[in-house]
Amino acid sequence: MQNEMITVRATENEQTLDVLVYSKSERKIEVMVGEGIHSIKCTLTPTANGCAYAGDVMGRELVYERSPEQVHEDIESAKPSTRQR
Numbered sequence: 534m535q536n537e538m539i540t541v542r543a544t545e546n547e548q549t550l551d552v553l554v555y556s557k558s559e560r561k562i563e564v565m566v567g568e569g570i571h572s573i574k575c576t577l578t579p580t581a582n583g584c585a586y587a588g589d590v591m592g593r594e595l596v597y598e599r600s601p602e603q604v605h606e607d608i609e610s611a612k613p614s615t616r617q618r
Contacts, residue, residue, distance in 0.1 A: 536553055536554075537553070537554040537557070538551045538552065538553055538554065539551070539552060539554055539562075539564065539597060540552075540597075541564070541577070541595045541596060541597045542595070542596045542597075542598065543593055543594070543595055544593075544594045544595075544596055545593050545594065550566065550595070552564040552565060552566050552575075552595075553565040555574065557604065557607075557608060558604075558608070559579075559601045559604055559605050559608075560578070560579070560601075561576050561577065561578050561586075562576070562577040562586055562597060562604070563575070563576050563577075564577065566590050566595070573590050573591065575588045575589070575590040575595060576588050577595065577597050579600075579601050583600055583601060584598075584600055585597060585598045585599065585600070586599070586601075586604075
């Protein structure tokens with residue numbers, strides 16, 4: 534199984550970070566920020582306008598700039614085909 538990484542943006546300084554996806558659904562995305570004993574789990578939830586996901590870790594806001602519809606499409610495309618031949 535391949536680990537999924539996504540890129541989030543820290544709004545404080547516009548820095549981008551690659552984070553490990555722990556779980557992913559349309560309602561929330563759980564990610565691990567950092568590595569090893571210094572990693573922190575962060576939950577990203579859809580913003581009020583539905584254009585992105587946002588969450589905070591240690592008082593800093595992280596934004597994943599994809600809509601819930603785009604995330605749903607990503608999840609569906611990652612599922613293996615169940616069609617029989």
